[in-house]
Amino acid sequence: MKLARFEERWAEAAMGAIFPGAPGDGFGDIRGMDLRGFLRQVVAIVPLQAAVGLRAAVWLCALAPLFVLGKLSTLAGLAEADRERVVVRLAASRVYAIRSLVLILKTIGALLYAGDDAVRARMNSPRAPAQKGTGLVTLHAKPVQAA
Amino acid sequence: MPHDDHAPDHEHDHSQPRVAFPDESLPEGSVVDGAALAGDVEEAFDYVVVGSGAAGAVAAHTLAQAGFSVAIVEEGPWVRTREFGERVYEAFRRMYRDAGTQVIEGRSYVPLIQGRCVGGSTVMNSAIAHRTPEDVLDEWRARFGLGQHLTAEILAPHFDALERELNVHAVDDEVLGRNNRLFLDETSAMGLPARKMHRYERNCRGSGRCVTGCPNAAKQGMNVSYVPWALSLGARIYCSCRVDRVVVKDGVATGVLAHTIAKDATIAHVPRAVRLHARRGVLVAASTIQTPNVLRRSGLRARAIGEHFSCHPGYGVGGVFDEPVGMDFGATQGAECTHLRKTERIKLETIAMPPELAAVRIPGLGRELMKNFGAFSNLAVWAVVIRAEAEGTVRPGWGGRDKVKLSFTKRDIERTRKGTAMLARMMFEVGAREVWPGIFGLPPVIRSIDEVRLIEEAPTDQRVWSYITTHLFGAARMGVDPKTSVVGPDFQTHEARGLYVVDSSVFPTNLGVNPQHSIMGLSRLAATRIAERARAAGASGTRAA
Numbered sequence: 001m002k003l004a005r006f007e008e009r010w011a012e013a014a015m016g017a018i019f020p021g022a023p024g025d026g027f028g029d030i031r032g033m034d035l036r037g038f039l040r041q042v043v044a045i046v047p048l049q050a051a052v053g054l055r056a057a058v059w060l061c062a063l064a065p066l067f068v069l070g071k072l073s074t075l076a077g078l079a080e081a082d083r084e085r086v087v088v089r090l091a092a093s094r095v096y097a098i099r100s101l102v103l104i105l106k107t108i109g110a111l112l113y114a115g116d117d118a119v120r121a122r123m124n125s126p127r128a129p130a131q132k133g134t135g136l137v138t139l140h141a142k143p144v145q146a147a
Numbered sequence: 148m149p150h151d152d153h154a155p156d157h158e159h160d161h162s163q164p165r166v167a168f169p170d171e172s173l174p175e176g177s178v179v180d181g182a183a184l185a186g187d188v189e190e191a192f193d194y195v196v197v198g199s200g201a202a203g204a205v206a207a208h209t210l211a212q213a214g215f216s217v218a219i220v221e222e223g224p225w226v227r228t229r230e231f232g233e234r235v236y237e238a239f240r241r242m243y244r245d246a247g248t249q250v251i252e253g254r255s256y257v258p259l260i261q262g263r264c265v266g267g268s269t270v271m272n273s274a275i276a277h278r279t280p281e282d283v284l285d286e287w288r289a290r291f292g293l294g295q296h297l298t299a300e301i302l303a304p305h306f307d308a309l310e311r312e313l314n315v316h317a318v319d320d321e322v323l324g325r326n327n328r329l330f331l332d333e334t335s336a337m338g339l340p341a342r343k344m345h346r347y348e349r350n351c352r353g354s355g356r357c358v359t360g361c362p363n364a365a366k367q368g369m370n371v372s373y374v375p376w377a378l379s380l381g382a383r384i385y386c387s388c389r390v391d392r393v394v395v396k397d398g399v400a401t402g403v404l405a406h407t408i409a410k411d412a413t414i415a416h417v418p419r420a421v422r423l424h425a426r427r428g429v430l431v432a433a434s435t436i437q438t439p440n441v442l443r444r445s446g447l448r449a450r451a452i453g454e455h456f457s458c459h460p461g462y463g464v465g466g467v468f469d470e471p472v473g474m475d476f477g478a479t480q481g482a483e484c485t486h487l488r489k490t491e492r493i494k495l496e497t498i499a500m501p502p503e504l505a506a507v508r509i510p511g512l513g514r515e516l517m518k519n520f521g522a523f524s525n526l527a528v529w530a531v532v533i534r535a536e537a538e539g540t541v542r543p544g545w546g547g548r549d550k551v552k553l554s555f556t557k558r559d560i561e562r563t564r565k566g567t568a569m570l571a572r573m574m575f576e577v578g579a580r581e582v583w584p585g586i587f588g589l590p591p592v593i594r595s596i597d598e599v600r601l602i603e604e605a606p607t608d609q610r611v612w613s614y615i616t617t618h619l620f621g622a623a624r625m626g627v628d629p630k631t632s633v634v635g636p637d638f639q640t641h642e643a644r645g646l647y648v649v650d651s652s653v654f655p656t657n658l659g660v661n662p663q664h665s666i667m668g669l670s671r672l673a674a675t676r677i678a679e680r681a682r683a684a685g686a687s688g689t690r691a692a
Binding site for chain 1: 234237238239240245246248255256411412413471473475501502503504505506507511512513514515516517520521523524525545546548587610668
């Protein structure tokens with residue numbers, strides 16, 4: 001099974017909405033990686049059932065704007081902020097099949113995105129300590145024992 | 148394109164002499180690569196073993212050690228230690244069944260992880276050793292009429308040998324890692340009995356790369372232990388060969404028919420026929436999922452084939468700490484609590500996840516996901532593993548695949564909920580700033596121990612829980628009644644002489660602890676008895692000196 005070019009474009013839009021990157025935090029956008037090449041390889045090696053699931057997930061996200069935002073556009077035709085809004089709403093769907101399809105895209109995208117050298121290096125870099133004085137009140141606490 | 152894992156691994160220290168791994172320099176002719184065969188093959192051996200995972204490798208070694216000629220037939224390729232990379236996608240593509248996309252179908256889809264390579268799932272598991280619990284053995288004897296065939300005393304010498312040969316010991320402090328230390332700190336503070344895991348490893352360096360194959364051959368998977376050891380005793384392995392069926396003639400197993408396959412689906416391949424005659428017997432060790440369908444394709448029709456499939460569903464919880472945790476260093480799984488196994492059917496344990504797998508459970512999409520990605524280095528992941536009551540089925544699926552169906556019971560999910568809530572509390576008590584429960588309908592992030600009650604009140608609908616499972620049992624179970632079992636206490640199928648099943652599909656129930664040790668122990672017992680009976684019948688091995 002192969003994805004058609006327009007399906008690859010749709011997949012890119014959906015994956016880009018899920019993994020948009022955060023340049024200020026050192027995370028690149030998944031669309032800067034060879035996403036289309038990766039997806040071509042994935043659909044070639046997974047069983048047909050999984051490939052069909054991936055295609056269904058791509059179509060769901062692509063056509064969702066009509067149902068989620070009332071906009072007559074595919075996901076790829078929306079602004080970035082609206083694309084994110086669509087996928088977030090789908091992932092929060094009470095319908096198991098819908099949110100599972102979005103999870104398929106997140107799972108496959110994660111294999112590429114978190115497999116990237118720069119992303120992994122950034123993920124494994126210790127982050128700055130959190131700010132103190134957040135206003136949260138800890139009701140129960142035990143002293144942390146030394147390792 | 149994704150990272151090229153076939154490039155030299157930059158993590159190997161090239162300033163040091165090149166270490167020879169046990170899966171290199173194997174006896175000439177001992178490895179037949181089905182993917183590279185130019186023509187059909189027909190050979191004869193005393194025994195043919197289907198599968199090179201925990202059960203098949205140990206059985207083959209035991210029989211080879213007894214002087215018999217042995218062929219191992221393995222569906223997957225042999226990926227050598229030196230070829231192991233760090234990327235989960237490459238590991239999925241080369242070494243996991245269906246590229247890691249297998250699922251159990253039921254009320255929800257539950258990912259099912261199996262290896263498909265020489266060494267099977269032992270190449271990518273965490274190498275945890277647990278003897279079969281005595282209460283489980285008691286249950287098998289009482290419920291399944293196994294009498295005195297399987298007792299702790301009978302299994303003990305086999306476990307002793309395995310532990311000696313595979314260097315089983317508690318995780319060394321130097322490679323424990325913070326994810327495991329936090330767990331042990333909190334269980335100690337709570338007074339909850341817990342311990343460092345006992346694993347099969349030599350000189351673990353804490354690479355945290357169990358899931359993609361140990362790059363140092365420290366983990367004693369079958370690929371670097373019993374398979375090479377069996378080959379050094381004269382056994383031969385046929386890789387990239389899928390068994391179509393066991394040949395059963397007049398009620399006697401006489402060999403296997405297999406065909407070669409490509410190393411992955413993108414490579415063009417002309418299948419070759421591989422016909423292996425077995426003078427004395429065939430041992431099927433293809434795992435709980437594949438064994439039942441091999442038996443069906445071989446003409447067996449026992450009602451119990453494919454029935455009573457069970458598993459240990461696992462559920463992971465993430466906790467974010469102020470200080471770095473660093474799951475990229477340390478034993479992938481190094482700490483556990485089995486105190487609640489008998490009473491609650493719950494096991495608590497740690498599990499460090501590589502970034503690609505953790506990313507799926509990191510909350511959010513879009514900018515929220517990216518923000519939480521930044522917390523990865525401060526993330527600890529612990530899991531609850533349930534000894535599920537639910538039973539399912541294994542049937543042939545479309546396109547020659549295997550179809551597994553199972554839905555967890557309400558009590559299974561209640562136990563998951565209880566264990567998850569315990570872990571969340573433990574994480575807060577040991578200093579987590581936030582916990583990621585991953586339960587649909589709950590906040591993706593909870594920031595106070597008081598919010599753990601939301602987990603305790605979560606629905607018992609399987610569809611809101613993100614399970615995964617790796618421990619698989621039943622589906623060709625052992626018993627004395629042919630109406631309700633597939634093999635007898637001697638591991639021989641009721642329907643065909645000389646046809647044995649020696650993997651976890653014969654387990655009458657699941658265990659509540661990691662199964663590799665039990666699988667190897669029972670396989671060693673089975674192969675030892677098979678060899679003893681053959682000797683008693685006057686057989687001498689035909690292995691070349």
